[in-house]
Amino acid sequence: MxxxxxxxxxxxxxxxxxxxxxxxxxxxxxxxxxxxxxxxxxxxxxxxxxxFVPGVAGNYPWSAEIAGEAALVTSARLLRQYHDAAATYPRSATDVWSQAERLPVETIVHGDFAPYNCVYDGIAAVGLIDFDTAHPGPRVWDVASAVYRFAPFTTGQVEGSTAPTLDERLERAAEFCRAYELDDRSRGVLVETMTASLVALVTTMETEAAAGNPKFISDLEHGHAELYRADVAYIEANADAIHQAVTAL
Incomplete structure (x- = not known):
């Protein structure tokens, strides 16, 4: 481990x-x-x-501050700032990334942008950590992962006092895209990118577990792959509503 x-x-x-x-x-x-x-x-x-990046990581269970709108908005703006800075990274043939490049390459994506990899100072996101999964790719790859985690679009137990309704999740997804200032083309493919990222995650999990990686073996034993598959089904069942919410101006 x-x-x-x-x-x-x-x-x-x-x-x-x-x-x-x-x-x-x-x-x-x-x-x-x-x-x-x-x-x-x-x-x-x-x-x-x-x-060390000072502050509190957004680990589960979320505090009321991290579950709030200010944390959502500042996290989206932090991701935009990161992408803008990473977009000018001088790529080289000698670069080695843990993940395969994804097209179209627009920046160096974080690869696992989620509350638990953001650092908060009270209600505001002030830091970003754990860059092991960074790799060249499109901005929407990170935004889709973030929307999945922050809305959140999961069938599992939502950490916190009350699970949000679908309408509340849709509003949080739309607010994240607005705060990031995501372009229209990326908004149009956000839902399919969200499901693609989850399918890729399950594939990685199962491949690594088969190779003997103890972390991923533990993930499978704790039912993570089945949860992600259920989340893919949930997102696909609500795809039209999610698409409408994130593309509305």
Whole structure:
């Protein structure tokens, strides 16, 4: 299992073949003025060290502040700022990413933009962490993942006091797209991108588990793949309503 440890203002994390490229990305982000990401400090054979991003991650169960509208809006704006800074990353043939490139390449997507990878200072998103799944791709790949997590469009238990109604989920999805200022073309493919990202996640989970990866074996044992399949069915059943909500101006 992965172990992430913190010592004062430093975070030590397991490193992979993609970590040198991720460190180049993080350095570039800071050079572009996006200081909401960790800053690389050191890289060893099996461990990386980055700066600690102060604040509270949006882990489950959500607090009332993280479940609120301000957190939703500031998270969307943070994602837009990240994408704009990452779009100028000077790609190289020597880059190694943990995920395959997705077309059309518009930026370096985060790959797992969700509340648990955002850092909050009270009600506002102020940081973005865990770039292991970063890779070249379209902006909508991250936005679709974010809308799925933040709305949220899940059949599982929604953390918090009261599960939102479908109308409330639709409004949160639309608000995220408005705050991000997502373009019309991307809004038009958001629903299919959401389901494609979940299918890709299940495929990765099952492939890695078959290869003996303990994290993904545990995920399968805890029913994560079945939950994501149920969520795909839920999204497809409400596809027209979601599409209408996110494309309405």
């Amino acid at each position: 992965e172990r992430v440890t913190r010592a004062d203002d430093r975070v030590h994390r397991p490193a992979g073949p993609w970590t040198p490229t991720v460190h180049q990305l993080l350095t570039h982000l800071h050079e572009q003025g996006f200081v909401a990401a960790p800053e690389p400090i050191a890289l060893g054979d099996a461990l990386e060290t980055v700066t």
